[in-house]
Amino acid sequence: NAGVTQTPKFRVLKTGQSMTLLCAxxxxxxxxxxxxxxxxMGLRLIHYSVGEGTTAKGEVxxxxxxxxxxxxxxxxxxxxxxxxxxxxxxxxxxxxGSAGEQYFGPGTRLTVT
Amino acid sequence: GIQVEQSPPDLxxxxxxxxxxxCNFSDSVNNLQWFHQNPWGQLINLFYIPSGTKxxxxxxxxxxxxxxxxxxxxxxxxxxxxxxxxxxxxxxxGTSYGKLTFGQGTILTVHx
Numbered sequence: 575n576a577g578v579t580q581t582p583k584f585r586v587l588k589t590g591q592s593m594t595l596l597c598a599x600x601x602x603x604x605x606x607x608x609x610x611x612x613x614x615m616g617l618r619l620i621h622y623s624v625g626e627g628t629t630a631k632g633e634v635x636x637x638x639x640x641x642x643x644x645x646x647x648x649x650x651x652x653x654x655x656x657x658x659x660x661x662x663x664x665x666x667x668x669x670x671g672s673a674g675e676q677y678f679g680p681g682t683r684l685t686v687t
Numbered sequence: 688g689i690q691v692e693q694s695p696p697d698l699x700x701x702x703x704x705x706x707x708x709x710c711n712f713s714d715s716v717n718n719l720q721w722f723h724q725n726p727w728g729q730l731i732n733l734f735y736i737p738s739g740t741k742x743x744x745x746x747x748x749x750x751x752x753x754x755x756x757x758x759x760x761x762x763x764x765x766x767x768x769x770x771x772x773x774x775x776x777x778x779x780x781g782t783s784y785g786k787l788t789f790g791q792g793t794i795l796t797v798h799x
Contacts, residue, residue, distance in 0.1 A: 605785055616691075616773055616789030617730075624784055632786060633688070664730065672718040672783035678730040 576600055578679035580665050586685045587655045595650040595682050597665030605668040606648040607632075607676065608640060610661040617664060623648055624671065655686045689714045689778040693790035700764050700797050708759040708793045710774030718777035718785060719750055721759050724792070725770045733759070733772075764797045771795070 581596045597606065604625050609617035619632030623642040637659060639651045648667075652659060662683050666676040690713035700706055710719075721733040734741050734748040736757065741748050745764075750757040761768055771794050775787040 607785070607787075614791075616775070616791050617787075618789070619786055622784060622786060630784075633788075662728065666730075668785045671785040672777050674785075675720060675732045675735040676785060676787065677732060678722075681728050681730075 578665055578667055578677055580663075580679040580682050582682060583680065584683050586687065587652075588687055589656060591655050592651070592653050593655065593684075594652075595663055595665075595684075597648045597650070597667075597679055598646055599648075599665075599667040599677075600646060601667060601669070601677070602645070603667035603669045603677075604645070605671050606642065607666045607668075608638070608648065608650045609664045609666065610634065611664060611681075612661050620650065620663075655684075657686050660684060660686045689716070689776060689788050691774060691776055691788055691790035693772075693774055693793050695793060696791065697794045698796070700795070702765060702797055702799050704764050704797075705760070705762045706764060706795070708761070708772050708774075708795075710757040710759070710776075710790055712755050712757075712774075712776050714755070715779040716752065716755075716776040717779040717783060718787065719757055720775050720787065721748055721757070722773045722775065723768075723770050724773065730773075761795075764795075766797050766799055769795055769797045 608620040621640040626645040665679040771792040
């Protein structure tokens with residue numbers, strides 16, 4: 575049981591390039607989330623999903639897109655990366671939304687130059 | 688949106704000391720969680736505690752929902768307790784999707 579995994583662990587992009595971050599969970603959780611963490615700050619919610627085929631905007635969605643084609647996977651896309659998107663990205667999952675714990679992946683450190 | 692304030696921002700302890708971390712929030716919540724981010728960046732869920740008291744080994748947490756605060760107690764601290772402690776909440780009355788708002792965190796350093 576691997577829990578929540580994220581790919582890749584590190585990435586450096588040039589401004590304007592695109593990329594996709596992959597989150598996978600093997601706990602059969604319905605709810606999945608993408609957060610970003612900037613230096614000295616707590617995490618902020620980018621997008622979330624309440625089940626396969628659903629996505630919704632969080633607190634800071636601009637510049638990102640997401641997809642949840644399979645229950646176990648939640649993809650975060652950057653279509654045209656900007657230096658302001660340099661951050662550590664965390665994926666999380668939960669079995670019951672507000673009624674349970676969230677479990678986090680190890681994070682992806684993204685630098686946009 | 689809901690405001691989450693954690694105190695103190697920094698805390699330095701000697702091994703074996705006890706500590707209390709506080710989380711104040713500005714509105715009613717239906718979800719409150721405490722996390723520990725270790726020095727390698729991994730976030731570990733410590734407690735899901737929208738109300739009441741829970742204990743897990745040397746750690747315990749209490750949430751007084753009516754007064755809008757939560758406390759995390761660490762007893763007999765160890766160097767492995769070092770890291771950042773986050774409180775995160777979801778405002779009650781909206782959707783119950785687990786959309787957490789995080790505080791700024793308390794940086795704990797435990798010296799041997």
